Amino acid sequence: MNLIIWLIVGGILGWLASIVMKRDAQQGIILNVVVGIVGAFLGGFLLSPLLGAGTINMNDFSVMGLVVSFLGAVILLAIVNLIKRGSVR
Template sequence: MNFLIWLIIGGIVGWLASLIMRTDANQGILLNVVVGIVGAFIGGLVISPLVGVGTINDGISIASVLVSLVGAIILLAIVNLFRRGRVR
């Protein structure tokens, strides 16, 4: 059951990040889930040590969703940088 909730929250985080970075038209549901989960991993590596909050992989809270969201935004910015040569 936790795995299903993890996928749903990852999809929501990926979708929100794609809306913020204006890449929502280029992505489907599956890619939103992948972006959310990989963004949570990046957020866990980069942001969690700075603020002392876990990601959605550690437990679901408002702070963990925000850390995962920032990680997903970082991921999409890196993808945009390599795809278009600039960050939107």
């Protein structure tokens, strides 16, 4: 059951991050899930020690854990934009 919740929350966070970074029209549902989960890993490495919160990958479904995971997904999409276009937007 945790896997299903993890995938759903990762998809929602990836979708929200793609809206913020204006990449929503270029991504499908599978890529949104991947961005949400990989972004949560990235947020866990970069932001979790700074903010003292876990991520959805650490089974931390608190508000702060969701924010860290979301910010990790936004950072991931910014890196992808930087590599593909040469600018973050």
